Amino acid sequence: MQIGEVAARTELSLRSLRHWDEVGxxxxxxxSDGGFRQYTEADVEKILxxxxxxxxxxxxEQMAAALRDIEALDAGSEAGVAEARARLVGTLADATARRTDLERRLAMADEFIALLGDRLA
Incomplete structure (x- = not known):
């Protein structure tokens, strides 16, 4: 599928997809024969x-590393699987901590919105 369809399916801009290609x-x-980017379903899953x-x-760089590690696990070969799994355990812990921080900031935003709503009521 071409970049426009991928952009629509993934709710990303053409610019983002082109940038991700340019930076690797x-x-x-x-x-395609005309030089247009062609994506597969597997590409779409990676984009998501x-x-x-x-x-x-x-x-x-962190996203690229995680993709490589996930691909290593999916390939199932013995070479590098243990290392990839260990790195992904660290990525999972990092993602969990980042999500916790986002929840905290979202709660503060909700408090601010409520305070403004109370003042304006």
Whole structure:
């Protein structure tokens, strides 16, 4: 599928998808004869994984590392699986801590909105 369809399916901008290709985070699986990016369902799944990491504030490098580790686990070969699993355990702990921080900040935002609502009522 072409980039426009992928952008619509993943609710991401064309600019983001092009940027991720340019920096090597996620390259499309192929190109059409006209040079257009061609994505597979597996590419879309990776894009959705990246999109889920973005709100947690992971860097492009951290997202790329997580993708590599997930691919290593999915490949199931013995080489590097233990190391990939160990790194993903750390990524999971990091993601959990980041989510906790987001929850705390969201609670503060809710308190602020409630305070303003009370003052204006």
């Amino acid at each position: 985070l996620l390259r499309p699986s192929g190109r 994984l990246i999109r889920r990491m973005k709100p947690l504030g992971f860097t492009l």
